[in-house]
Amino acid sequence: MNTAMQAELLRRAREEGLVDVAYTTLDGPLGTLLLASTDKGLVRVAFANESEDEVLQELSDKLSPRVLESPARLETVRRELTEYLEGSRQEFDLPLDWRLVRSDFTRRVLEATERIPYGATSTYRDVADAAGNVRAVRAAGSALGSNPIPVVVPCHRVLRTGGDLGGYGGTLPRKVFLLDLEAGRPHLV
Amino acid sequence: MISRAGGGERLNGVKLPPFQSLLSDHGADIHRMLRAMVGPNDADDCWQETFLSALRAYPGLTSAENLRGWLMTIAHRKALDAHRARKRRPVPVSDPPERAAAEAPGNEPELWTAVRRLPVKQRTAVTLRFAGDLSYIQIGEIIGCSEAAARQNVRAGLAGVRREWVR
Numbered sequence: 001m002n003t004a005m006q007a008e009l010l011r012r013a014r015e016e017g018l019v020d021v022a023y024t025t026l027d028g029p030l031g032t033l034l035l036a037s038t039d040k041g042l043v044r045v046a047f048a049n050e051s052e053d054e055v056l057q058e059l060s061d062k063l064s065p066r067v068l069e070s071p072a073r074l075e076t077v078r079r080e081l082t083e084y085l086e087g088s089r090q091e092f093d094l095p096l097d098w099r100l101v102r103s104d105f106t107r108r109v110l111e112a113t114e115r116i117p118y119g120a121t122s123t124y125r126d127v128a129d130a131a132g133n134v135r136a137v138r139a140a141g142s143a144l145g146s147n148p149i150p151v152v153v154p155c156h157r158v159l160r161t162g163g164d165l166g167g168y169g170g171t172l173p174r175k176v177f178l179l180d181l182e183a184g185r186p187h188l189v
Numbered sequence: 190m191i192s193r194a195g196g197g198e199r200l201n202g203v204k205l206p207p208f209q210s211l212l213s214d215h216g217a218d219i220h221r222m223l224r225a226m227v228g229p230n231d232a233d234d235c236w237q238e239t240f241l242s243a244l245r246a247y248p249g250l251t252s253a254e255n256l257r258g259w260l261m262t263i264a265h266r267k268a269l270d271a272h273r274a275r276k277r278r279p280v281p282v283s284d285p286p287e288r289a290a291a292e293a294p295g296n297e298p299e300l301w302t303a304v305r306r307l308p309v310k311q312r313t314a315v316t317l318r319f320a321g322d323l324s325y326i327q328i329g330e331i332i333g334c335s336e337a338a339a340r341q342n343v344r345a346g347l348a349g350v351r352r353e354w355v356r
Binding site: 009013059 | 204205206207208209210212216217219220233236237240241244245247248
């Protein structure tokens with residue numbers, strides 16, 4: 001078995017529509033990102049603080065066990081993320097698959113988050129309000145914490161009222177990095 | 190993690206590993222087994238067919254136990270198909286040149302060439318035992334015989350190889 005054989009298998013599997021979940025990794029200033037797509041769009045972005053095995057198992061359980069490494073299927077995602085992390089892109093033009101979002105409220109919170117412009121920030125209270133329940137501040141925080149598509153769905157732009165950073169699923173240094181990047185502040189890695 | 194995600198949760202409740210891990214965990218062994226069974230020329234094709242068939246059937250599996258045995262069963266079937274196809278088509282060269290066997294599994298290519306000359310059941314049993322590292326029960330399940338018969342096939346196969354080997 002060699003890589004050429006694996007590539008040929010992947011080609012035939014794609015031709016037959018047998019790759020339900022394609023994934024790849026991308027190295028950059030945030031560490032290694034695991035990226036996964038379905039035929040509907042980008043479904044998962046995971047930071048290295050989550051174990052790759054567990055993330056892939058989650059995709060297998062919740063979407064389909066036909067999970068295959070397929071960098072070619074994620075070429076656009078890789079390119080847009082790379083440009084974004086270099087500071088040369090402010091918006092993503094990627095179809096998203098929301099199937100890993102765990103509830104309707106979470107979906108509304110994440111959609112409100114998507115509307116926060118590059119370089120701006122919002123608060124947990126505001127996104128809770130936009131999602132239809134101004135008092136569900138803590139639930140909004142937990143919804144953001146469960147964001148399956150961080151960076152692209154910019155939950156890092158949501159802070160506590162008063163400017164405190166709040167939390168981040170990818171750990172706070174990454175949140176700080178992204179906020180600095182969007183504010184045009186130099187960032188020491 | 191709470192999972193009432195919209196659809197997608199597997200209906201039969203079987204927790205299957207992502208298919209990529211089957212490739213990484215067993216891909217090389219399956220290839221080694223196929224080389225031993227059909228020779229280096231057909232092994233690549235058989236390997237493709239094996240994993241494509243597996244990928245097609247994978248979501249419908251009702252058990253995640255012994256995925257290795259499941260893959261070997263499919264590979265065994267593909268190897269038999271290849272044998273049948275080879276018998277049907279005219280063969281311009283009688284056998285793949287012995288050179289190619291230099292890439293055969295293990296460090297003793299001639300040994301595996303001798304294995305390929307065994308009758309099908311013995312060849313399969315020996316291959317599954319030594320290239321596939323399967324138990325006699327598992328080998329019996331794949332070639333369709335009892336554990337004792339599987340053991341007997343391996344023993345007879347080894348005797349055959351030994352005869353060829355000392356010749």
